[in-house]
Amino acid sequence: MDTSKYKALYLQETNEHLLGIEKGLLAIEKDPAEASVLDSLFRHYHSIKGMSASMGYEPVMKLSHAQEDLLSLLRSKKLTLTTEITSALLYCLDALKNLVKRVEEDLPLEVDISPFVKRLKSAVEGRPVEARESAAPAELKLSNVMKVEGKVFDDLLATVGDLFMALSSFKSLTHISRSIEFKDSVYLLGKSINSIHHSILSARMLPIEDLTEGLPRVIRDISKQSGKKVELKVEGAGISLDRAILESLGAPMVHIIRNAVDHGIEPLTERMQAGKSPEGNITVRASAKKDKVIIEVADDGKGIDCDKVREKAIKSGVPAERVRAMTDREALMLVCLPGLSTAEAVTDTSGRGVGMDVVKEMTEGLGGALVIESAPGKGTKIIMEVPRTTSIIKTLLVRVEGEPFLIPISKIERVAEVRHEDISDGVLKHNGADLPVIPLGRLLGMEEETESPVYTVIIVESGRDENAGRLIGLRVDDFGDEMEAYIKPLVPPMSKLWGVSGIAVVGDGRPVFLLDLPQIVSKAAHGAY
Amino acid sequence: MSKRVVIADDAAFFRTALREILLKGGFDVVGEATNGADAFEKVQALRPDIVILDVVMPVKNGLEAAKEISLLKLPIKIVMCTSLGYEPIVEEAMKAGACAYIIKPLSETKVLNTLNGLGAQGL
Incomplete structure (x- = not known):
């Protein structure tokens, strides 16, 4: 099998299975009797094993195989789940993740997995873990900074949401209650919940830099494909946003930049004729406005031809009278119509490509808004306005x-x-x-x-x-x-x-x-x- | 006319690999299923010549699907596909009506030899 072709698919599916395993392990830790979780855990390990074998990633195959065997013992009730077994599985999950990461980064896979297999074996046999087998801290000093998985904060925030709901029930009770003590307590409870809320929100904030630092690489790859030279400028990268919002901005951002390079920035000769600098410029600018963050992606390319967009919109079935009644600004938003933006011909002539419908949907899904500004010959600016914090x-x-x-x-x-x-x-x-x-x-x-x-x-x-x-x-x-x-x-x-x-x-x-x-x-x- | 095949595997990874091997071998992949129940439905609707069933799948596994499909008494060859260690299940599937098996990891020769061998059995 020509494995290189399947690597991306392998990584994608394996990472999904790893996520599933993590969820499953945490679930059986809570409720060990849940048989369906054991079944799905088994399938996750089995799939990783099968794919890894086909790709020739032997350590991944062996380690997932060992865990699959353990799961089939649990499934057939030949073995009862203990905390030690769950811990061993979690311990091995980390090892699996590391191995898959090495695959992803093209690092050599000659890793000794025997300590992990040994740990699984001890767990099955109910032997205590020898001290040197468990991960020993490098030094006995605790850092001030903790590494916490993002999901922990998601859960915390959801819990605070529930607390707020409970609080509003209490608040409505204070209207019919005569007890001053009760009213005072509800007031204090409200204050505490608010303060937890603020702490969690600030813990979830990440600078936009975390997202934009990947952009030079993206631009490099895209512009190489299209043979154009593009300069990237990022401003306001220090502004921070809720992690979940920042994360969902990743895909739209790449979409917008790809469009700007592919369809906005003109080829070299065209730029020279128009008296522009030989290299195209893309500026990503973030600014904070009250509880919103505005992220602009501007290019100095050929801009969007409003008339062509109107023409195409009418051709693709938007009522002509509606299109004619639109201002230029409204007409520009027509590139976000799904049918319109996916049509290849439109991509070529109107200068804006596929996927703007997705971008619009995602920004609006976050409770934000999308605006497109464009001046023919001068460039295009896509403005995403999103809330700084969620929820x-x-x-x-x-x-x-x-x-x-x-x-x-x-x-x-x-x-x-x-x-x-x-x-x-x-x-x-x-x-x-x-x-x-x-x-x-x-x-x-x-x-x-x-x-x-x-x-x-x-x-x-x-x-x-x-x-x-x-x-x-x-x-x-x-x-x-x-x-x-x-x-x-x-x-x-x-x-x-x-x-x-x-x-x-x-x-x-x-x-x-x-x-x-x-x-x-x-x-x-x-x-x- | 090329033989029509339905592939059932929960991993897109293996479906893609199988599909490409089959296309190279001149087969016509008419449908893909991601679990045993899905496979049963697709087989009923599409009436392929061959169905390839992975053993470990969610909702309904390959063995159950094989049993159900052979009960339909359709002229469909059932081929089991699995990794090493599931020989007992494959054996049970063969008893229930499957006529061949492929052991993962997949290779072009392994898959095509198995499927072309089905012809010899008078498909």
Whole structure:
């Protein structure tokens, strides 16, 4: 078998199995009786063994084989799981990981795995581990810096989310309780939870540098393929972001840069004719704005031809009248239409390539926004605005046609009770100005109930840019508690849902969607409901 | 006409390797399954000439799938594919209706010889 071809696939699948093993081992440590976990652990080791044998990675094969054998003893109940066995398996997992890493880095694999196999054997036989077999610390001094797996913080944060939910139940109890001591305790509890939350959030922060330090290599590889010379500049790399958000920015960033090199930056002769420097320039600039980070990727290439994008959009089925009514800025966003950005022909002529739909989806999935700016002949700038920290935000619970939704408090201007007759033609007089009031239920495509004499209207800011500062009213049934909600991002295919950007589990255990206000407001502003 | 094959293996690694070997050998890979249940469904729907079943798979393993497929009484040759150490299972599968086996690691000659050998049995 020509193994070099399969190495990438090997690494990808093996790493998935290693992750699965880690999860499985931690699960059986908690609940040793769980037979299905043993089955899946067995399969993970078995798969690693099989693939490693085919690739000729003997130490990986032997070590995973030894563990597979142990698992089949456990599966057939010839052996009972002990803490020592789990520890030995975890110990060997680390060794497996290291071996696979050596494969990945093309390092020689002549590693002596006998101590690991021996450790497994002692665990099976119930012998205590000899001191020299277990990993001995290099020196008896503890460092101030701990290496903790990222997942620990994910779990901690999820737990804090649950605490916040429990806290909001307590808070609502304080309204009906007369006990001052109870109210005081709830207040103190709230303070402590907040402070844990802040500590965890700051522990999760990583500088953008951690992401951008890989970029020179990416640019080198891509520009080599296309035969172009590209200079990279990174600014603001010291700004830190939540680890999970930073991680999800990795793929979009590479997409954007690949597009910039492949389709934005012109070939050398074209650049010379246009009086530009021979090498193309790509600038990645990060800046912090309140609780958001703005990451711009700018190139000085040929820019995107708006008219061509419009033309292609119409050809690919977007209604012509809609396309013509769009401003240039809106038309540029058409490159994020899935059909449009994957069409090869568009890639070549409009100067922007595949995958912008994915980039848009990912930034919006993080609760952020994507903006494209482009000047023909001068270059293109892709701007991603994402939150600095994830997940726990202050929200207001509202009801729309009987269904609960969450709205971020930070976006709410105020909440008003409005009489039916005060709204005429969907417009409410508010502080002397006309305030458009949009029935949220209809906008979300829900069945509408009969009219009521009094409406609850949530007044929010109607978006950014040219609309900034203007207000818009969203009509809902009523509103409930203010709560701190741990928002989980939506995973595909749910991430494709329109009008919602996350999900939280509320106090009574029900999942509730977080409304995606930028999306809703922009649809409302276009009267498209 | 080239023989139509369905491949069942939970590892994309092996599916890819098998697919490439089979294409080289002039076989037509008409479907791929990632577990035994999936394999059973694909075999029913696609009616291939040959199905290659990995033994260790999630949901339903290769042995169970082999038993179910042979109960269909279709003119399908079942080939078991596994790593060393599963001879008893392969034997059981052969009793249940499988007609050949391939032991991993895969090699082009091993796979093609086995599958071409099926022809000799009057496929």
